[in-house]
Amino acid sequence: MLIKYGKVIIDNRASQVDKPFTYIIDKDLIDIVKIGMRVIVPFGQGNKLTKGIVVEILDEYESECKLKKIIDVLDDKPLISKELIDLSKWIKENYLSSYLDAIQLVLPPGDFKEVSTFIETTDNKDYKNLTNDEIKIMDLLNSRGKILLEDLKKEIKISGISKILNVLEDKKLLVTTIEIKTTIEKKLERWIKLINNGKPLEEILEGINKGASKQREIIEFLYDVGEISFKELSSSLNASSYSIKSLENKG
Structure with a gap:
């Protein structure tokens, strides 16, 4: 079975977990998960579903421990580039920073826990040759308008929905936008x-x-x-x- 491995920084500030954890990227997500994306992973003995950010993707990985799988992807596209991820690693190594703090420095203003991905339709209404699953998604978007990616996944339980959304975006039938909540005050200049x-x-x-x-x-x-x-x-x-x-x- 074709799989890859993703190194994930967990959203947890405890010093003992300040390191990348390796997860399996199985075939359903292998074309979806990219460096700089937020993902949902099982973490700890209780397998609590936790948010994290992918900092590296490997084709091969040897481990004596049984690895867990990435459960889902929260973003349609990376929040930050591989170059900025590499910069955050350099900051951690040279300034004794935690991984989370280093990543926070290279993210857009805000908190990567409070990032929302929205999906909405475009003006293109050429729905010819769409699959049943694609039509189901477009019908929901046309009836609801702009919708959170997480809400769309909850309402339409389709296997491999992230891949289908990418196909629809390539066909220019829908568009995704990322919004980051920030507490930074915007200053207006007269x-x-x-x-x-x-x-x-x-x-x-x-x-x-x-x-x-x-x-x-x-x-x-x-x-x-x-x-x-x-x-x-x-x-x-x-x-x-x-x-x-x-x-x-x-x-």
Whole structure:
């Protein structure tokens, strides 16, 4: 039987399990599992279903112990590349980091436990020559719209569903997207642009009181540079927010 082996970092921060564990990738998943994907594996004496991330795939592996199998794949495509996995290994070896912490550094902002893979249909409605299983999947997607990969697998219990989804994606009948939940606050930066409607500088300055020297200086500066961030404008001209706000109020 054709099989491969995957080395998996388990989602467990205990120091005694801070190492890759080897699992069998059997024939149903052999074309699906890739480095950088999250998987579900049985772990520990109780075979608790646990999330992990694949960091290496082997064609051969010798072991005196009986190996367990990867149960399922959580992602349609790798979250990170092999190159970034290799970088995380280098970080662990050179900075005495744990595997999980090293992997976290190379992942997109967020937590790899809170990654959601969504499936939805495309505008392509050419459903000719689809198998019964493929039609069943497309019917569900058309009725439900965007759906979590995990929910789709629960509702449609088809053997080898991951491989079927890959085929449908190759046919451009569906698309997958990955969303990572993050607690990192997004910062918005304020930008300033002069609205001159093609007017010459002299005409624009006519609408500004000659005593408002700072406002006139801002107008002349913006006329030359075009668009600039509020922070850079304030720093370059030592302009107060009041002067800039006054110009905004004048339109």
